[in-house]
Amino acid sequence: MIGKNRLEAFSDGVFAIVITLLVLDVHLPIHVPPGQSLAHALGQLWPQYIAYAITFAQVGVIWLNHHRVFQQVKLVDGPLLLLNLNLLLWVALLPFPASVVADYLSEGGTNATTALALYGGAILVTAISFCALYLWLTHDDRLVVNLPPPDAVRKSRVRFMFGLGAYGVAFALSWVSAPLALSVHGAMALYYAFDQATLQQVPEPAG
Amino acid sequence: MIGKNRLEAFSDGVFAIVITLLVLDVHLPIHVPPGQSLAHALGQLWPQYIAYAITFAQVGVIWLNHHRVFQQVKLVDGPLLLLNLNLLLWVALLPFPASVVADYLSEGGTNATTALALYGGAILVTAISFCALYLWLTHDDRLVVNLPPPDAVRKSRVRFMFGLGAYGVAFALSWVSAPLALSVHGAMALYYAFDQATLQQVPEPAG
């Protein structure tokens, strides 16, 4: 049986590599000739900077939530292993839709819509994968140290459902307005990051 | 003597990086001009999605099996180190045949056959490398905590041999039908993943 530590270490490795590979999609498409302005060309890369920052924040938030969830885990069973590999499959894919957004956002029109829909869809599937993992973990008290009281489980599930709903809205907004959809993605990452930060401040006895 | 923990940590690092580098081969070959459909171009990438998913599953399964096997190891000797480095050599190479499959699968014809044969050959050599490592580990009781009873060793060897046989069939099928060969690869990864899941559920006393 794979221990919880190895599962966390492997997942952390994947998260750290994904978050660092994102920079490979921040680059100038061609060498700017000496007579032309490099500063202008760098300014044109704004969709790449946005895609980098938002995706970095989202992977960072997934890492934070992954740890919070696994902190309570006492036993890793087979379905949990598969659900975790399924989550990593989608997280490791995120640099692809991020690069498509970086390349097509500034064009506007149908292709920017498609790029955002691809990105929103990938994030939504990632969130669904995380939810599936969380639901499996909390469906009885076999895998977690102390199944929280029903009230707390219900609250955390509501939080997850809220997240899914918001990512669904962001996905749908791709067809309305690419910048608006992207703003919702950015807002979600910030919301989870700061929400996380607040929660973290509550000291836990058995930390 | 390199401890088992460092060997596992190094191997896990390589597995995590390989599994995450696979995404670098999922990309659009050229920038789609504004007048043309990005959605259509993304749809054309289906061989890349398939190559990503199947190879991700196979590396994930190798990681799972690597842990299961090393869980019983108490001593790391020189041949084991070399056999493990040999396994990593082939696992770290997998993104190359995966990218060749992604690029040539949709063409059909001889080149698709060649791509699949390269992929199947790489997987087969990887499986042989894993078998060699396993046979070395279980050939006496010096390296493992409790050499399982002969019956269990025989059963696990049969499982390994079944795997080698199936990968050999997938390799041979490359010359018959590329989609069929790829299906066998996918089926093998799923089989091992779910088989793994079932096995993992059996609680072990000294987990």
Next chain:
Amino acid sequence: MIGKNRLEAFSDGVFAIVITLLVLDVHLPIHVPPGQSLAHALGQLWPQYIAYAITFAQVGVIWLNHHRVFQQVKLVDGPLLLLNLNLLLWVALLPFPASVVADYLSEGGTNATTALALYGGAILVTAISFCALYLWLTHDDRLVVNLPPPDAVRKSRVRFMFGLGAYGVAFALSWVSAPLALSVHGAMALYYAFDQATLQQVPEPAG
């Protein structure tokens, strides 16, 4: 609550990946035809070698300082998590300005200035992010094992401020002389590396 160990391990993973990805920007732009000199073409890559070496040193120094700072940490709270993710966001971005410097330094003129300013700006923001993290850690004695005596805290803050000042000077020097600005960056990395080395030799009781 995410433990200090996991935060350090994740950060170390990002540092190790960033420092290793730098080599991807050391490469020949085109294949040198057989009739022409590869040695000459390799010699032309000197800006890439410089960018590699200086950025490697800077990420290495950040890794060293990150450890020295976290060694005293006993509690990880929410703001610390976010400040650390913010630091990683900028560190993980460094391969981008490094590659721009590598590509435009030898041209001289306005574009070399822009490249250096981008690099200097990225380093400066990274340094500011590190300072923010350090100021949060040391603003009271809640997060660190033993808040050093005020004198030592003051001295360490002066050191940080000196660093920020020097990086600010390097940033400003981009508009004066690209080689000079780069020299200051290199000197800073060496200064911190050797300063670090001296400090490290002082044995600590509770190491």
Next chain:
Amino acid sequence: MIGKNRLEAFSDGVFAIVITLLVLDVHLPIHVPPGQSLAHALGQLWPQYIAYAITFAQVGVIWLNHHRVFQQVKLVDGPLLLLNLNLLLWVALLPFPASVVADYLSEGGTNATTALALYGGAILVTAISFCALYLWLTHDDRLVVNLPPPDAVRKSRVRFMFGLGAYGVAFALSWVSAPLALSVHGAMALYYAFDQATLQQVPEPAG
């Protein structure tokens, strides 16, 4: 003071990433058109396969030796930190000369010589960096658990010197014959790997 564990973990991370990035230089230069043979094009990649295998073996051997050496370390001081970062600087650079060898070996002529000399030089500098680290570690008994008896230290230094000499010969052979120089590199990696394997089999009491 950075603990030995963190130094080893960071170094292992860099080794694992370098060894896995090598596969990025194994790729087809252009898409083979449907009418032409993919198998033939894959066969043309033999210099890339050789560069991959030999460099993988060399980084693997450095990883093995790094562990053997650090196993005896009890204290990490400042110079050791810098000497280790210096070693990592050169190890992380190895994918660059490996890719140059992969691209120019089959051409023969002056450029193949240059490519091999670059590769041999990089390996030689890496070996010198490792020797410097080893000499610092063993120059007194402050940093290692038990300084081995003078006889053993002398023998291990002779081993290191033999390695430096052989890498120097391989470097010089670049100007005589590229295949011969490469063969010496491959032979050295195999020699160290099997030598390592033999040594590993001797059980150590305080493993």
